Amino acid sequence: SAVISQKPSRDICQRGTSLTIQCQVDSQVTMMFWYRQQPGQSLTLIATANQGSEATYESGFVIDKFPISRPNLTFSTLTVSNMSPEDSSIYLCSVEELYGYTFGSGTRLTVV
Amino acid sequence: QQPVQSPQAVILREGEDAVINCSSSKALYSVHWYRQKHGEAPIFLMILLKGGEQKGHDKISASFNEKKQQSSLYLTASQLSYSGTYFCGTRGGADGLTFGKGTHLIIQP
Numbered sequence: 001s002a003v004i005s006q007k008p009s010r011d012i013c014q015r016g017t018s019l020t021i022q023c024q025v026d027s028q029v030t031m032m033f034w035y036r037q038q039p040g041q042s043l044t045l046i047a048t049a050n051q052g053s054e055a056t057y058e059s060g061f062v063i064d065k066f067p068i069s070r071p072n073l074t075f076s077t078l079t080v081s082n083m084s085p086e087d088s089s090i091y092l093c094s095v096e097e098l099y100g101y102t103f104g105s106g107t108r109l110t111v112v
Numbered sequence: 113q114q115p116v117q118s119p120q121a122v123i124l125r126e127g128e129d130a131v132i133n134c135s136s137s138k139a140l141y142s143v144h145w146y147r148q149k150h151g152e153a154p155i156f157l158m159i160l161l162k163g164g165e166q167k168g169h170d171k172i173s174a175s176f177n178e179k180k181q182q183s184s185l186y187l188t189a190s191q192l193s194y195s196g197t198y199f200c201g202t203r204g205g206a207d208g209l210t211f212g213k214g215t216h217l218i219i220q221p
Contacts, residue, residue, distance in 0.1 A: 033208040042199060043154070045208040056207075092153060094208070099167040100144060100156035101209065
């Protein structure tokens with residue numbers, strides 16, 4: 001299965017600032033997905049990122065708050081903009097394999 | 113819509129069996145099952161596709177009732193390593209997964 005490197009693994013950020021999370025995959029993939037998981041909760045899909053096109057956002061998530069880049073078939077970034085304490089969460093990228101999805105190890109974000 | 117999982121939590125003794133259920137209010141293309149241990153990424157366990165195809169780990173079985181839009185995950189002869197939170201994820205089309213709230217499984221020796 002694909003190996004996903006996600007950076008940073010954790011960060012503590014001041015409110016009002018932005019953080020960019022990177023996701024690198026060791027193989028070419030068509031679609032990459034970004035999820036948010038609040039402590040002890042389920043995973044919520046933020047957006048789907050296809051190479052060469054605009055990301056598709058789920059209800060409740062907007063591009064101005066969570067801009068996504070997908071410059072090639074192995075890399076994507078998610079930026080959490082103008083952060084507030086409510087953005088404290090774990091952010092995970094994911095790729096679809098032949099069967100099932102593989103997840104990165106996640107970025108644990110704390111906004112203070 | 114988020115699929116509904118039951119039960120919310122299960123406590124078992126090692127060697128006992130468990131069944132985790134997942135139901136959806138919308139037509140499904142596939143149902144996925146994942147296990148997540150604390151502080152780790154979710155790990156793929158099983159996918160059940162419309163039409164009956166299944167792919168997953170040998171020691172885990174699951175069923176998918178397409179008509180009822182329900183799936184069940186069967187854990188038999190549970191081991192300590194089975195502990196964690198189990199999520200079902202549903203997919204209605206060419207998009208990512210919508211996950212249930214999870215079932216917390218605790219295996220005691």
